[in-house]
Amino acid sequence: MKLMTRMARTFVAGETADEALKQVGRLRGKGILVTLDILGEAVQDRAQSDKAVQDYLDLLDTLAKVKSEAHISLKLTQMGLDIDDEYCFQNMVKIIGRAEKSKRFVRVDMEGSALTQHTLDLFYRLRKKFDNTGIVVQAYLHRSEKDIQDINKIKAKVRLCKGAYKEPKEVAFKKMKDIRANFIKLSEMLFKNGVYPAIATHDTKLLKWAKEYVAANKIGPDKFEFQFLYGIRNKTQQKLAQEGYRVRAYVPFGTHWLPYFMRRLRERKENVFFIVKNFFKR
Ligand code: FDA
Numbered sequence: 001m002k003l004m005t006r007m008a009r010t011f012v013a014g015e016t017a018d019e020a021l022k023q024v025g026r027l028r029g030k031g032i033l034v035t036l037d038i039l040g041e042a043v044q045d046r047a048q049s050d051k052a053v054q055d056y057l058d059l060l061d062t063l064a065k066v067k068s069e070a071h072i073s074l075k076l077t078q079m080g081l082d083i084d085d086e087y088c089f090q091n092m093v094k095i096i097g098r099a100e101k102s103k104r105f106v107r108v109d110m111e112g113s114a115l116t117q118h119t120l121d122l123f124y125r126l127r128k129k130f131d132n133t134g135i136v137v138q139a140y141l142h143r144s145e146k147d148i149q150d151i152n153k154i155k156a157k158v159r160l161c162k163g164a165y166k167e168p169k170e171v172a173f174k175k176m177k178d179i180r181a182n183f184i185k186l187s188e189m190l191f192k193n194g195v196y197p198a199i200a201t202h203d204t205k206l207l208k209w210a211k212e213y214v215a216a217n218k219i220g221p222d223k224f225e226f227q228f229l230y231g232i233r234n235k236t237q238q239k240l241a242q243e244g245y246r247v248r249a250y251v252p253f254g255t256h257w258l259p260y261f262m263r264r265l266r267e268r269k270e271n272v273f274f275i276v277k278n279f280f281k282r
Pocket of ligand 1: 109110111136138159161162163165201202203204205227
């Protein structure tokens with residue numbers, strides 16, 4: 001196996017659905033829920049999007065067959081957002097419609113700020129047709145407070161994360177202190193007026209804040225979930241699950257892992273040390 005592929009496996013559950021489902025079984029054994037993502041983004045060609053749609057439909061059939069509760073997550077640029085709106089919409093209708101048959105939830109991931117409005121517009125159209133879909137909001141964006149107000153009005157489910165793309169200061173907070181403050185402000189909006197928020201962070205300070213906030217406001221563990229990325233802070237994931245919180249791991253797999261892997265490396269120098277250490281342990 002190539003060096004990069006082996007390193008990527010710290011954050012990527014494999015190249016095939018079978019490999020990913022093995023990891024799902026392992027996580028479920030530890031009381032951790034999952035959302036599966038078939039890696040792919042920035043697709044410019046219909047044949048590639050058609051293939052991604054088919055891969056998701058096959059995955060949904062498999063999940064229904066094995067009676068898994070797993071959610072799925074995907075990016076609209078994998079489904080043709082850069083190609084044609086109507087084409088992307090119809091692709092999503094196929095996927096969310098198939099997921100609906102097994103009462104399964106489909107999360108639309110959020111990409112770079114050039115795509116935020118485009119993604120939201122398409123999501124709002126989909127939400128009119130389906131209940132089993134939700135969206136992601138990034139706490140580093142200045143616009144997110146307004147977006148959460150709008151999303152709360154239609155009672156759609158939000159995953160709140162910091163945001164993983166390199167953004168200019170005109171659109172995004174740059175200091176960690178400001179991003180955390182906004183994350184807390186937006187979380188409160190979701191806990192007060194939203195529906196079943198997903199608090200997606202590995203940040204010790206934000207996790208501590210969320211635990212204290214739900215305890216102080218008597219928000220039960222069935223009213224929200226924590227979300228983590230596969231392979232990051234595994235012990236913390238497990239500990240939270242043991243404490244009775246709902247914890248969901250975002251489990252990416254597939255052959256198009258490079259952009260995802262690079263975002264994880266860029267995020268934290270600890271991630272680089274972590275994979276190098278893991279690599280030499282094998
Ligand atoms: P961050 O990397 O900022 O670290 C802050 C603190 O967390 C550290 O100081 C440390 O205390 C702790 N920490 C973090 N990693 C650690 C480690 N490996 N070991 C020990 N301590 C560690 N982004 C996006 O733009 N669109 C999307 O759709 C999504 N989807 C998504 C789903 C899920 C489930 C998650 C968890 C995240 C995303 N993201 C995302 C990514 C997100 O925007 C963000 O880039 C990463 O989660 C990193 O930010 P954090 O808040 O997790 O911690």
